[in-house]
Amino acid sequence: MMRFLRRYLWPRWVRSGRVLLGLLSVLAVLAIAVVAPVLAPHDPLAQDLSLTLRPIELRGVYPLGTDGLGRCVLSRLMFGARAAVLVALPAALGALLLGGGLGLAAGWLGGRVERAVGWLAAAWVAFPPVVLALLLVAGGSGVAMAAMLSAWPLFCRVLRAELQAVAGRGHVAAALMLGFPRGQVLWREVVPAVLPAALALLAWVAAGAVGLEAVLAFLDLGGAPDRLSWGRMLADGWEVVFLAPINLVAPGVVLFSVMAGLALLGDGLRGTMGLALPEARLADDAMAGDGP
Amino acid sequence: MSVLAARGLTVEARRRGGAVPVLRGINFTVEPGQVLGLVEEAGAGAAVVGRAVAQRLPPGLAMVHGSLSFLGAELMAMPADEMRGLLGREIAFLPPSPLAALHPARTVGAQLEAHLRRLGVARRELRAKAVAALAGVGVAEAVLGRLPHHLSQEQCQLVLVAMAFAGAPKLVVAEEPTAALDAAAQGRVLAAIQALRRAQGAAMLLITRDLLLAGAICDELAVMTGGDIVEIGPAASVLRAPRHPYTSSLLLATPPMRGARPDLYLLPEPAAGERALAGVAGCRFAPRCPVRAEYCLRTEPPLEGDAHRSACIRPGLVPTIVAQGEVPPPPWRPVGEVPVLALEGVGKAVTTGPAWRRETVAAVHDISLRITPGEFVAVVGEEGCGASLLARLAAGLEQPAAGRIMLAGVDVSVDAASARQQHAATVQMVFDEAQAALTPWRRVSDIVTEALAVRQSRSRVRETRARQLLAEMGMPLALGVRLPGQLGEAQRRRVALARALCGEPKLLVADGLFDGLDAPAQADLLGLLLRLRHRLDFALLLVCRDLAVARHLCERVLVMHQGAIVEDGLADTVFGWPRHEATKALLAGSPR
Numbered sequence: 040m041m042r043f044l045r046r047y048l049w050p051r052w053v054r055s056g057r058v059l060l061g062l063l064s065v066l067a068v069l070a071i072a073v074v075a076p077v078l079a080p081h082d083p084l085a086q087d088l089s090l091t092l093r094p095i096e097l098r099g100v101y102p103l104g105t106d107g108l109g110r111c112v113l114s115r116l117m118f119g120a121r122a123a124v125l126v127a128l129p130a131a132l133g134a135l136l137l138g139g140g141l142g143l144a145a146g147w148l149g150g151r152v153e154r155a156v157g158w159l160a161a162a163w164v165a166f167p168p169v170v171l172a173l174l175l176v177a178g179g180s181g182v183a184m185a186a187m188l189s190a191w192p193l194f195c196r197v198l199r200a201e202l203q204a205v206a207g208r209g210h211v212a213a214a215l216m217l218g219f220p221r222g223q224v225l226w227r228e229v230v231p232a233v234l235p236a237a238l239a240l241l242a243w244v245a246a247g248a249v250g251l252e253a254v255l256a257f258l259d260l261g262g263a264p265d266r267l268s269w270g271r272m273l274a275d276g277w278e279v280v281f282l283a284p285i286n287l288v289a290p291g292v293v294l295f296s297v298m299a300g301l302a303l304l305g306d307g308l309r310g311t312m313g314l315a316l317p318e319a320r321l322a323d324d325a326m327a328g329d330g331p
Numbered sequence: 332m333s334v335l336a337a338r339g340l341t342v343e344a345r346r347r348g349g350a351v352p353v354l355r356g357i358n359f360t361v362e363p364g365q366v367l368g369l370v371e372e373a374g375a376g377a378a379v380v381g382r383a384v385a386q387r388l389p390p391g392l393a394m395v396h397g398s399l400s401f402l403g404a405e406l407m408a409m410p411a412d413e414m415r416g417l418l419g420r421e422i423a424f425l426p427p428s429p430l431a432a433l434h435p436a437r438t439v440g441a442q443l444e445a446h447l448r449r450l451g452v453a454r455r456e457l458r459a460k461a462v463a464a465l466a467g468v469g470v471a472e473a474v475l476g477r478l479p480h481h482l483s484q485e486q487c488q489l490v491l492v493a494m495a496f497a498g499a500p501k502l503v504v505a506e507e508p509t510a511a512l513d514a515a516a517q518g519r520v521l522a523a524i525q526a527l528r529r530a531q532g533a534a535m536l537l538i539t540r541d542l543l544l545a546g547a548i549c550d551e552l553a554v555m556t557g558g559d560i561v562e563i564g565p566a567a568s569v570l571r572a573p574r575h576p577y578t579s580s581l582l583l584a585t586p587p588m589r590g591a592r593p594d595l596y597l598l599p600e601p602a603a604g605e606r607a608l609a610g611v612a613g614c615r616f617a618p619r620c621p622v623r624a625e626y627c628l629r630t631e632p633p634l635e636g637d638a639h640r641s642a643c644i645r646p647g648l649v650p651t652i653v654a655q656g657e658v659p660p661p662p663w664r665p666v667g668e669v670p671v672l673a674l675e676g677v678g679k680a681v682t683t684g685p686a687w688r689r690e691t692v693a694a695v696h697d698i699s700l701r702i703t704p705g706e707f708v709a710v711v712g713e714e715g716c717g718a719s720l721l722a723r724l725a726a727g728l729e730q731p732a733a734g735r736i737m738l739a740g741v742d743v744s745v746d747a748a749s750a751r752q753q754h755a756a757t758v759q760m761v762f763d764e765a766q767a768a769l770t771p772w773r774r775v776s777d778i779v780t781e782a783l784a785v786r787q788s789r790s791r792v793r794e795t796r797a798r799q800l801l802a803e804m805g806m807p808l809a810l811g812v813r814l815p816g817q818l819g820e821a822q823r824r825r826v827a828l829a830r831a832l833c834g835e836p837k838l839l840v841a842d843g844l845f846d847g848l849d850a851p852a853q854a855d856l857l858g859l860l861l862r863l864r865h866r867l868d869f870a871l872l873l874v875c876r877d878l879a880v881a882r883h884l885c886e887r888v889l890v891m892h893q894g895a896i897v898e899d900g901l902a903d904t905v906f907g908w909p910r911h912e913a914t915k916a917l918l919a920g921s922p923r
């Protein structure tokens with residue numbers, strides 16, 4: 040699998056600006072989420088009611104100012120990354136495993152399994168994702184679970200379609216003919232071919248989950264009212280927008296750039312993965328180099 | 332005035348290492364009502380001429396000198412909107428893959444009418460004109476309401492022919508117009524093109540790799556290699572008395588349709604890459620020329636002669652290039668062996684058509700067939716005759732709905748699990764479109780030894796076997812580390828062949844193994860299979876479009892028509908004295 044990644048996927052990724060930019064923003068958020076306790080100048084929950092709504096003072100005690108309860112905006116942003124990661128990562132991976140697994144099983148096994156999964160996915164997407172998530176959250180499930188349950192049909196459908204395109208190819212039939220068990224053929228010949236689509240979708244779904252978390256937090260649904268999240272910060276900032284606009288602008292900018300980064304990553308992956316070699320030129324070399 | 336005239340047409344590819352010539356100052360003219368064939372083995376330079384006429388060169392290519400004029404008007408200097416006015420009206424194009432040229436989601440009628448509308452046909456006459464245009468190529472009116480992928484390739488191409496000629500063009504540029512078609516359809520499409528062309532007095536530029544096909548419909552032939560025209564003249568004269576070694580070796584690399592089966596001429600090495608051509612002095616064909624001499628390397632031979640010109644300083648030696656021997660007869664077999672494959676009354680239906688109008692048709696029915704060990708059998712037939720399905724049934728990729736399939740005496744239509752093992756040991760298949768048939772991310776040496784991966788052999792064992800197989804296929808060992816995308820088309824087919832032969836199956840099923848290859852690559856692969864046959868002793872079931880290839884390789888031929896085998900016999904008998912209409916149609920379409 041590693042060899043596959045190196046040979047097949049790597050070369051063009053590194054040259055694609057979109058992928059690099061997206062990867063950079065995602066890694067930055069991950070890193071901040073991990074080291075937030077070390078990096079943050081203040082306890083994000085500590086209130087200082089004598090210093091509320093401070094403006095930006097880059098060199099000061101509160102670099103990005105404070106909110107209406109005198110809490111450090113910068114620290115809250117950093118800790119907010121944790122909330123985002125804790126929702127996006129499990130939601131995207133869970134949706135990949137659940138939806139991707141069902142989609143591949145449906146496409147590969149066909150028959151009754153395919154019909155059942157098809158119906159289930161179709162019925163599921165009949166609910167608009169946000170409404171579904173609202174219902175789930177109102178029903179008491181976590182935000183990550185809600186995001187995952189609203190995203191799995193996407194993986195299911197996309198991967199099943201990709202599989203159908205790949206399954207007709209000669210190399211799949213050839214592997215079957217050589218006597219590989221069907222499960223192995225799926226793993227050796229089909230999964231690597233649908234992986235680019237899956238990875239791209241992973242990035243998009245993660246972006247969606249981050250957005251969903253913000254929306255729910257803004258609406259004060261699912262989770263404690265004083266939790267640390269960019270959406271919550273937006274809601275709080277909204278109330279004091281004329282007194283200290285940074286309280287609205289900072290979480291807005293961060294949220295936007297993280298979602299845009301993820302979307303860019305997804306787009307970039309979709310566009311650049313695949314066979315990465317300039318075919319004609321290499322063929323020329325082959326002829327020039329190997330001729331008698 | 333000539334319809335199309337190229338004078339010193341020079342096109343270069345801009346690469347990092349500098350400019351590489353793709354066309355090196357070529358000259359030709361197409362007179363009104365005439366057909367000029369541009370023939371080249373890989374078709375690279377010839378196809379660029381077609382693109383230059385449309386003023387749509389592929390990215391990275393640019394016309395640097397010379398002129399290309401249409402009815403006296405220079406195409407290079409023409410403003411873009413005037414050019415657009417010309418294309419589709421005065422100059423029409425026929426593409427190699429008709430299905431890809433039509434919009435997949437709009438009905439044929441809508442596309443045809445949109446085209447007529449652009450040509451200025453009044454709205455209320457559209458329907459009648461569209462029907463008339465289709466009638467002109469012999470396509471039924473019912474086709475108008477259908478989507479392209481519900482039609483056969485032949486029908487799609489005929490629709491495009493109707494479109495091309497709807498505007499009464501002065502010039503038609505046809506690039507491999509029959510590349511996607513079977514022999515019978517090829518005959519019908521070419522006949523339709525010729526009939527319309529003659530009626531309208533249009534000229535045509537035919538770009539193809541098939542010298543005989545070009546010879547059958549062109550008035551004049553220009554043979555290209557390495558970006559030059561090396562021979563140009565009246566078609567009959569070029570084919571009968573070639574004056575350039577390249578033309579002659581192309582002809583000798585093409586299997587004949589009757590008479591003895593000579594060994595095919597093997598051009599010494601594949602066409603040199605663009606890069607290798609850059610700085611060669613003297614005759615650029617010299618590295619591959621069988622009759623070259625020392626002084627050929629000194630000066631570049633000019634294109635000389637009167638009506639029939641060639642760029643060779645020793646044209647007198649061309650007739651001395653001849654085939655060396657004959658194809659050896661098939662190896663001797665004892666009679667009464669258990670057939671390696673036996674089909675008894677096999678049938679299978681498939682459903683086709685749009686979702687709201689599904690039709691179940693018997694794709695193959697009541698097929699009975701025996702193939703003895705070591706026998707080479709070709710299956711030919713029109714598109715949709717069921718030959719490909721027959722191949723997949725034989726390979727075990729499809730299960731029959733009726734009848735029995737026996738592999739080496741074992742009935743494999745009963746128990747699926749043991750059948751799969753029996754299949755893997757006895758039968759292997761080579762697929763067409765070698766690109767998609769090879770796992771794109773696996774190295775060549777891993778691909779050819781996939782059969783060993785099933786048994787989880789050690790990597791050392793696989794490495795050794797990979798070397799053996801590559802050597803057997805006549806491929807350089809260095810190619811083992813390449814990915815399929817880094818190989819040429821002919822090499823990819825060898826890799827697919829090696830993968831299938833790795834476990835030494837008793838029967839090889841090949842669908843479309845030779846389709847889309849040019850003559851030298853085809854000759855090479857044919858020679859390889861004939862050699863392997865004597866070494867490895869396998870039987871072959873070959874589904875094949877080219878009748879001459881079928882005859883060259885296989886002693887026995889099956890003709891399929893509408894899902895049934897309608898003729899079965901020795902290749903020379905079936906093709907020499909065809910009895911069924913389907914066979915006659917196929918023969919009529921083969922330009923030999």
Ligand code: SF4
Pocket residue numbers: 575576577614615616617620621622623624627632642643644645646
């Ligand atoms: S000029 Fe010489 S090398 Fe070139 S084609 Fe003629 S004989 Fe061959």
